[in-house]
Amino acid sequence: MSTIAFVPVRAGSKSIHKKNIKRFCGKPLVYWTLMSLQSSKVDKIIIASDCSETKSIVNLFNLSKIEIYDRKSENATDNASTESVILEYINQSKLLDTDTLMLVQVTSPFTQTIHFNEGLDLFKKYDSILSCAVDKKFFWKEDGVPINYNIYNRPRRQDWSGNLIENGAFYINSIKNIIKHKNRISGNIGIYKMPDYTIVEIDNKLDWLIAESIMRSYVLNKGLDNFSNIKIVFSDVDGVLTDASMYYAENGNEFKKFNAYDGMAFKLLQDNGYKVGIITSEDMQLNRNRAKKLRLDFDFHGILDKLAFIKKFCEENCYSLDEIAYIGDDINCHSLLSSVGVSACPINAIEKIKLIPNIIHLNSKGGDGVFREFVELILNQNNETAEKY
Numbered sequence: 001m002s003t004i005a006f007v008p009v010r011a012g013s014k015s016i017h018k019k020n021i022k023r024f025c026g027k028p029l030v031y032w033t034l035m036s037l038q039s040s041k042v043d044k045i046i047i048a049s050d051c052s053e054t055k056s057i058v059n060l061f062n063l064s065k066i067e068i069y070d071r072k073s074e075n076a077t078d079n080a081s082t083e084s085v086i087l088e089y090i091n092q093s094k095l096l097d098t099d100t101l102m103l104v105q106v107t108s109p110f111t112q113t114i115h116f117n118e119g120l121d122l123f124k125k126y127d128s129i130l131s132c133a134v135d136k137k138f139f140w141k142e143d144g145v146p147i148n149y150n151i152y153n154r155p156r157r158q159d160w161s162g163n164l165i166e167n168g169a170f171y172i173n174s175i176k177n178i179i180k181h182k183n184r185i186s187g188n189i190g191i192y193k194m195p196d197y198t199i200v201e202i203d204n205k206l207d208w209l210i211a212e213s214i215m216r217s218y219v220l221n222k223g224l225d226n227f228s229n230i231k232i233v234f235s236d237v238d239g240v241l242t243d244a245s246m247y248y249a250e251n252g253n254e255f256k257k258f259n260a261y262d263g264m265a266f267k268l269l270q271d272n273g274y275k276v277g278i279i280t281s282e283d284m285q286l287n288r289n290r291a292k293k294l295r296l297d298f299d300f301h302g303i304l305d306k307l308a309f310i311k312k313f314c315e316e317n318c319y320s321l322d323e324i325a326y327i328g329d330d331i332n333c334h335s336l337l338s339s340v341g342v343s344a345c346p347i348n349a350i351e352k353i354k355l356i357p358n359i360i361h362l363n364s365k366g367g368d369g370v371f372r373e374f375v376e377l378i379l380n381q382n383n384e385t386a387e388k389y
Helices: 029-038 052-060 082-092 113-123 175-181 205-219 223-229 260-271 285-294 306-317 331-337 370-388
Strands: 003-008 044-049 066-070 100-104 128-135 163-174 189-194 232-235 275-279 298-300 324-327 342-345
Touching: 003 029, 003 082, 029 044, 029 052, 029 113, 044 052, 044 082, 052 066, 082 100, 082 175, 100 113, 100 175, 113 128, 113 163, 113 189, 163 175, 163 189, 223 370, 232 370, 260 275, 260 285, 260 370, 275 306, 285 298, 298 306, 306 324, 306 331, 324 331, 324 370, 342 370
Parallel strands: 003 044, 003 100, 044 066, 128 189, 232 275, 232 324, 275 298, 324 342
Antiparallel strands: 100 163, 128 163
16 A cells, blocks of 8 residues: 655646746745655655646755656646546556545645644544644625624634634545545545644735745744854855856956955954854965955865865864854755755855755845845844843
């Protein structure tokens, strides 16, 4: 018996253009659901899509459980039901009647691994499962008749259990029942209750704005909280302190453009008790000159394996990786950015860097003061923490 997470992701979306791959809290919307599924009890994740761009982006996630299914165009229209593509997939695949299919919708990005796992555990007691959230709003008919409460006995919110509303996060059923009833749920249906904030589904632009606020408040790891542990802040050079351009004179001399605001940022950190430095894979005198002028605590040049180097540095100087903050933009920064306590990248970093879990996406480009932006986040966060105490 297998447990399959079925994730329909079609190209068309009238309310929000390219909704499923549009950046939501810094990453493609589809990313959040897939990352939670990857760590769950499901055996494989089927991405049912008609969009080549979506498939390419999903492949960048490099998740071992993902399989791409090319859904038929007739089952990817505005009028096609989700059941139509589920049945299409079942008919095209060699599945057992006893296999479990969990329909998962990326428009509910708040769903965490624990929710998927608990839903699957609950499924053992029922024929099918759907996820719901509690809603405590009062509803009325157009003719002035209340739907869910007595106007002469108006309940207090804290005393009222409210109503269960489908939140669209997931539905679980057996392959046998889906084929028989041609429906995502059937039979003795169990309700998996999720937190109240999960009631929001992203269907329009207003939902999107609300959902991003909810995501940051209730779901995302609060990377800024980790700033309290940071003791050293390192920066890459090309693509962060510069715009990654190389300038050559007639005599062959090379030039780079650095940003004065970034230079001041190093001093601001030092004035606030941090150690600062650069680590770059290039070994060039002009980078050394810049480091000397800025009076950095550390400047490391010609470092090809940045993670291995910083690990050794930490061991020799009694630091841990959790005490390191680093900002980088390209593939040679990936392993270090994935391992330090706080990581950040410019807005024009490569896609693979942007997809690192919990990396902070800054608003500036390399060479345009992005390091200064990063530093101000660190200092502002620490000031806010200090004010609390």
